[in-house]
Amino acid sequence: MAAADLSARTVSAARGLWLPLAVLALAGLVALGMSLSVGSASVAPEALWAVLRGEGDALSRTLILELRLPRSLSAFAVGGLLAVAGALMQVLLRNPLADPYVLGLSGGAAVGALAAMLAGLGGAVISGSAFAGAFLSTLLVFGLAHGTGSWTPARLLLTGVVIAAGWGAVITLMLALSPADRLPGMLYWLMGDLAYARAPWPPLALLAAVCLLLIPAGRSLNVLARGPLQAAALGVNVRPLEWGIYLAASALTAMAVTTAGSIGFVGLVVPHMLRLVLGNDQRLILPACALAGGTLLVVADTFARTMIAPEQLPVGVITALLGVPTFLYLLYRSR
Amino acid sequence: MSRLEMRDLVIDVPGRDDGRALSLTLAPGQVWGVLGPNGAGKTTLLHTLAGLRLPRRGELLLDGRPLTELGRRNVARALGLVFQDSQDGFPATVRETALIGRHPWLSPWQMEGGEDLRLAEAALERLDVAHLAERLVSTLSGGERQRLAIATVLTQGPTIWLADEPTNHLDLHHQTAVMALLAEQAAAGHAVMMCLHDLNLAARWCDHLLLLYPDGEACWGPRHMMLETRALERLYGQRLATAEIDGAPVFVPAR
DSSP: OOHHHHHHHHHHHHHHHHHHHHHHHHHHHHHHHHHHHOSSSOOOHHHHHHHHTTOSOHHHHIIIIIIIHHHHHHHHHHHHHHHHHHHHHHHHHTOTTOOTTTTTHHHHHHHHHHHHHHTTOOTHHHHHHHHHHHHHHHHHHHHHHHSSSOOOHHHHHHHHHHHHHHHHHHHHHHHHHSOGGGHHHHTHHHHOOOTTOOOOHHHHHHHHHHHHHHTTTHHHHHHHTTOHHHHHHTTOOHHHHHHHHHHHHHHHHHHHHHHHOOOOSHHHHHHHHHHHHHOSOHHHHHHHHHHHHHHHHHHHHHHHHHTTTTSOOOHHHHHHHHHHHHHHHHHHHTO | OOOEEEEEEEOOOTTOOOOSOBOOEEOTTOEEEEEOOTTSSHHHHHHHHTTSSOOSEEEEEETTEEGGGSOHHHHHHHEEEEOSSOOOOSOOBHHHHHHGGGGGGSOTTOOOOHHHHHHHHHHHHHTTOGGGTTSBGGGSOHHHHHHHHHHHHHHHOOSEEEEESTTTTOOHHHHHHHHHHHHHHHHTTOEEEEEOSOHHHHHHHOSEEEEEOTTSOEEEEEHHHHOOHHHHHHHHTOOEEEEEETTEEEEEEOO
């Protein structure tokens, strides 16, 4: 084969990384713009543009900058966090069914956060406690499902589902014991709801940081996806990398849950769709998951806000409507 | 060129006594065959030599330095392992699979370049799977997968080859082609050690043999000393009939 042909293909491979990311970034911007203009009072595109430039009337400014923008950006961040966490766990387990919600990580994080809140603690303690809960969940699921051999899908899923159910019961218990006036605000830990998300910057910063950190690890993840022995034989330090993924997936999930409660299935649907279209190079899939997961959740949350307006649905309902059929399809196909 | 030295090495086969410790050197230009019945520890030995599992005791030196001190990446540059069976992870094409052989040679920030792609294409060509380059690995036959696994290690370009039953699933022509490839590697100054079930391939292509018995006993040496019919019969618990073809002994199980 001619050398020119080969180098042309390499160049096109590098371009192949940027084109999908550019398209997804554009989709994300469009979704964000739509989510800002749609709602109980719609805002025309020109008015939206004026507000974003720092002009426009006071009412529109309040509506967009103080009400819709934090919520939309939070939705984007949470969707990205969950999709990247899901994609990472799928590499770790070499199983497309892995997802932070299905495997109980979200549940663990919710219990951790709720426990800190009930104890009257706030701020960083809630985040730390959510991270501890997610990490404990990861350890439980992987420790119990691993056994001596490799992770079999059935064993892994059963372990994850049982642990998720256990966390669900603990959350219900905590809700039953908490004062009635705090119930509506706390229920969102169970359902996943962005109505209380007011601080989009910490999750966005974490998402960006993790995506940057994952760039140099991308090829190692590709090799790890072929099994730990093969990866070790090709020079990957498997243990440290696996622990890194555990910790990253737990941190991403914990941050998502402290922002918006436990939203399900984003980590399952988004990586699956992207792998169908873009292949399995983690160097492309992980940043693509951040963008597409964010876009999906922004769109889903816009639906949740507007479908039966003025009532609002928790966004977890929408993602579950998308996720449950996807999950069942994957499970059916994996036999 | 690298050499791999075993000093009083005892591989860790669960529930088995230590048996005889291995003290031998895999030197440049040598082709070692490892023979033994099922469960004798052939795969465990190769995985131990590749540093994928720890020995029960003893030392393993790569060019005089303990393998455990070298770091995985350096080990992977010197030492390639053909696995007995490959796990199916996510869907991947044949070309992508061969390209992962370049992993130990690239820095974390580097993408695979034209030279890497050229090496992978050449390896696929050499193993007669280049026409499958765009196919998904999951759609290949057993023999095609085996050749792809060998092509991946060829792309990796190690100076020590460890091959776990490299002729698994291969038809007669490709068995010979693969053995010729490994002999060629040895002729280029690389060292080769492979587990084999076929005594006749071992008798024809290996210059040194290591016999592993299920109780942990072992013996090794140059081929002509090891191809004792009595020792081989005891190894497999099977009576053998022998003949000579083209100057090499041929072993057939007797009824």
